[in-house]
Amino acid sequence: MSELVLDHDIDRSKMKVSNEIAIQIVKMNKWYGQFHVLRDIDMTVHRGERIVICGPSGSGKSTLIRCINRLEEHQSGQIVVDGTELTSDLKNIDKVRSEVGMVFQHFNLFPHLTILENCTLAPIWVRKTPRKEAEEIAMHFLRKVKIPEQALKYPGQLSGGQQQRVAIARSLCMKPRIMLFDEPTSALDPEMIKEVLDTMIELAEEGMTMLCVTHEMGFAQAVANRVIFMDQGQIVEQNEPKEFFNNPQSDRTKLFLSQILGH
Amino acid sequence: MSDTHAQTVPFVRDTMLPQQAPPTSQIGAVRWLRENLFSSVLNVALTVLAVGTIVWIVMHIGPWLMNSVWNANSLAECRQILAGESGACFAVIRDRWHQLMFGFYPSDLYWRPILAMVLMLVAIAPILFDKLPRKLIWFSALYPFVAFWLLWGGSLWLPLAVIGGFAVGYGAFLGLSRVTGSVLALIGAVLAAIVWWVWLAAPVSSALQSAVSLSIRPVPSRDFGGFMLSIIIGVTGIALSLPLGIMLALGRKSDMLLIKAISVGFIEFIRGVPLITLLFTASLLLNYFLPPGTSFDIILRVIIMVTLFAAAYMAEVIRGGLAALPRGQYEAADALGLDYWKAMRLIILPQALKISIPGIVNTFIGLFKDTTLVVFIGLLDPIGLSNAIRADTNWNGIYWELFIFIGVCFFIFCFGMSRYSMYLERRLKTDHR
Numbered sequence: 001m002s003e004l005v006l007d008h009d010i011d012r013s014k015m016k017v018s019n020e021i022a023i024q025i026v027k028m029n030k031w032y033g034q035f036h037v038l039r040d041i042d043m044t045v046h047r048g049e050r051i052v053i054c055g056p057s058g059s060g061k062s063t064l065i066r067c068i069n070r071l072e073e074h075q076s077g078q079i080v081v082d083g084t085e086l087t088s089d090l091k092n093i094d095k096v097r098s099e100v101g102m103v104f105q106h107f108n109l110f111p112h113l114t115i116l117e118n119c120t121l122a123p124i125w126v127r128k129t130p131r132k133e134a135e136e137i138a139m140h141f142l143r144k145v146k147i148p149e150q151a152l153k154y155p156g157q158l159s160g161g162q163q164q165r166v167a168i169a170r171s172l173c174m175k176p177r178i179m180l181f182d183e184p185t186s187a188l189d190p191e192m193i194k195e196v197l198d199t200m201i202e203l204a205e206e207g208m209t210m211l212c213v214t215h216e217m218g219f220a221q222a223v224a225n226r227v228i229f230m231d232q233g234q235i236v237e238q239n240e241p242k243e244f245f246n247n248p249q250s251d252r253t254k255l256f257l258s259q260i261l262g263h
Numbered sequence: 264m265s266d267t268h269a270q271t272v273p274f275v276r277d278t279m280l281p282q283q284a285p286p287t288s289q290i291g292a293v294r295w296l297r298e299n300l301f302s303s304v305l306n307v308a309l310t311v312l313a314v315g316t317i318v319w320i321v322m323h324i325g326p327w328l329m330n331s332v333w334n335a336n337s338l339a340e341c342r343q344i345l346a347g348e349s350g351a352c353f354a355v356i357r358d359r360w361h362q363l364m365f366g367f368y369p370s371d372l373y374w375r376p377i378l379a380m381v382l383m384l385v386a387i388a389p390i391l392f393d394k395l396p397r398k399l400i401w402f403s404a405l406y407p408f409v410a411f412w413l414l415w416g417g418s419l420w421l422p423l424a425v426i427g428g429f430a431v432g433y434g435a436f437l438g439l440s441r442v443t444g445s446v447l448a449l450i451g452a453v454l455a456a457i458v459w460w461v462w463l464a465a466p467v468s469s470a471l472q473s474a475v476s477l478s479i480r481p482v483p484s485r486d487f488g489g490f491m492l493s494i495i496i497g498v499t500g501i502a503l504s505l506p507l508g509i510m511l512a513l514g515r516k517s518d519m520l521l522i523k524a525i526s527v528g529f530i531e532f533i534r535g536v537p538l539i540t541l542l543f544t545a546s547l548l549l550n551y552f553l554p555p556g557t558s559f560d561i562i563l564r565v566i567i568m569v570t571l572f573a574a575a576y577m578a579e580v581i582r583g584g585l586a587a588l589p590r591g592q593y594e595a596a597d598a599l600g601l602d603y604w605k606a607m608r609l610i611i612l613p614q615a616l617k618i619s620i621p622g623i624v625n626t627f628i629g630l631f632k633d634t635t636l637v638v639f640i641g642l643l644d645p646i647g648l649s650n651a652i653r654a655d656t657n658w659n660g661i662y663w664e665l666f667i668f669i670g671v672c673f674f675i676f677c678f679g680m681s682r683y684s685m686y687l688e689r690r691l692k693t694d695h696r
Contacts, residue, residue, distance in 0.1 A: 071594050090602075098600030108595035112613050112693055121609060122599035154693040174599065 006201075010222060014207040017225060020047040021080075022178055022209045023068060028077030030063060037063050038074070039233045047177075050210045052220040052241075055230035056256060061213045064230070065180045068211070069100045082177060098126050101171030105183040107163040109155035115142070115166050116151040119173045127174065134173070141169040145199050161192025165199050172203075179203065181212040215260060221245065229253045327351055337657035355661050356668050359652050363668065366488015366643045372416075372480065376491050379413040382406060383498065391683065393690075407499075414495070416481040420468035428464060432456030484562045488643030490672060495562065497631040497676075500569040504630065505623070507570065508577025509616075513607065515582055526578070533575035539636055541568040546640035565637055573630040580626055584619035585611065617691045624684035628677045645669045 023045035030038040037060045045051060053061045066072040067079060070086050070093050079086045081096045110118050119138035123129040129137070142148045145165035147158075155163055164184055171179060181200065185193040197219050204210060204223040214220070220227050220241050227244040229237045229252075237244070237253045245261075248254045288294065300310045330350030334357070335341045341352035356363070365376055386406035389399035408422035436452035443451075472478065487495070514526030533541075545564040588611060596606035616623070638647035649665040652658050 069598055071597060094600050094602060097598060100598075102595075102598040104591060104595065104598075106589075106591050108589075108591035110592065110595070110610055110614075112617065112691070122601065125605050125609060126600045156693060170599075 011205045014205060016207060017046050017048045022047045022082060024080040026078040028074050028079060030067065030074045037233050041235060047209050048207050049226060050204050050224045051226045051228060052224040053213045053228045053230060054215060059230040060233040061230045062182050065182055065211050065213055068180060069097050069102055098174055099177050101174060101176035101179045103167050103171055103181045103184045105186050107167045109163055109167055111155050114152050114154055118166060119170045123173050138173050141172045145169045159192060160188045161195045164196045168199055178209045183213050185214065185216055217261065333357055338661050351664055352661060353664050355658050355664055362489060362648055363645055364489045365491050366648060367486045368482060375413045379410045382409060416479045418468060418472040419477040420471040424464040424468035428456045428459045431459045484560050487562060489645055489648055492642060492644050493634045496566055496569055496634045499566050500573055500630050501627050503570040504573035504577050507574035508581055511574060511578035512581035512585060515578060516585060530575045530578050533571055538572050538633055539639060541572055542636060542640050569630060573626055576626045580619050580622035581615060584615035587618050588614055620684050620688050624680055628680055631676060632673060
């Protein structure tokens, strides 16, 4: 099993799940042409939850979190994010997107802008924050992800791990209430995975609502309060991490866990 | 000094080797010659052949150029001076350069196109080089009106009235946006400006002209010619075709069916038709479609056609740039909550245009050279003037010298554009790959 070495004990004082519902998904279905990618997904995420979604490739886990900020359109069912239902109404979509931060597998930083400009762009143009204030916020979050000294460089000059941390800072600058992570460490060298996971753990410690698609089971055990296993577009099993890893119920989950934890 | 402990099997290096200089045969001119010119028997043969060809060409053209006659009043006089030897007669350029530059523009008013040209350089400088003060952009925005007035002359009130249209539109936008949403206000503003330009600008300017006369001598379009004409058509076409091309490229990628259909239809139609047919349409057919009595300036008609033609090509070049961007860039812009126009303006277009720079400049250069086609609809571009010059008995029979001069002038412009594009690519390079 991939061990996550922690520098410190995780501070759980702020990791509290409230009763307030952050995301509500009801009977959601999605097709790519004829292919039924997501089948009858029902899911409720409370504020403060840290959910890890895992499953074999092609199981629809990325598609699921991409539906939450409507990078993918669902064809039936309901998705309500922070009280706003996602429909084809562009105003609602933009509202949800500015409240929900997203971190991608391939970082997707804007290569023509400096790190600082990457972080200030959305606050300035979407939130109408004055430039000076936006820059202060950006520097605050760049310090938080521990790369303030790179602020004036371009993304191409940074390592993968640094780029991913910038991508996290860029999302945080919008002060999101929910963060989505789509395989944030899959494109990184093993040496760099830890620095990104550390940043994510720190975020969890501050009580951020997080949905992470990841294969980092060490991370799941350390901070998640719920692990969801998906296969063939359906939620097969979900449980709190200890139970999920030690006592999986379905055969499909057992097989998957034995494959990724076996070596 | 042994650093490899040959006697023990597990190996640990204890001294690092210092860097050494490469062998002399591997550096400098010797290596370059060997690698590039004499690397194989075939290459040696090709090198000798190429050098031979160059020498042969220089031997034949060199004396012709060296013997050039620069002072003569006719081709016959040139031949007399040369006395049977081979030599170029560039005296024709000296005699007629003003025609090649300005066409039949009144010679006492040459200062006007020259001033317009100088001001043009000032106007495009802040667009080309980002180190110049940004305030200069205001002059660039005003320049088209200044240039129009300088070149065509007439009342200053006309260009001022046209500028007034923008003020009318802006005022309408401010007024309406208090009452309605910004989209409706924008539509209202555009309508107000159009109403002003079509029905009000002309009477207002002539009324102002009769109240306070502010005019310089008008020059009709038929007197325009030479490189002045090429530059007017070329520069205006370039300036207008880029924004139009961007809109068409975005339209072609749009989800809105009507906009997409219009863009695709326009691009495919214009690309499928030779430029010369569009120019003939501009010069002959357009008048049939316009209400009788309206005269629509021929240069303006040609500029519109050349712009539309270049815009269709531009749209495809930019579409290539848009397609080359990874999907993640669109997704990241969406995920941050940027709306379509902001995502395009801030994220997508800056990158797509950068990728498309070589293609865009290629289209610009093509457009500039295509301005010579206006000779077929009776406008006197440099090629047309070379015919006019030959029609004079003094210079009947002179070809090479005129064409060389015209070619060199075009080359200077096109080479300049190409160099600028390479500079721009270097300046915008931020990916450090």
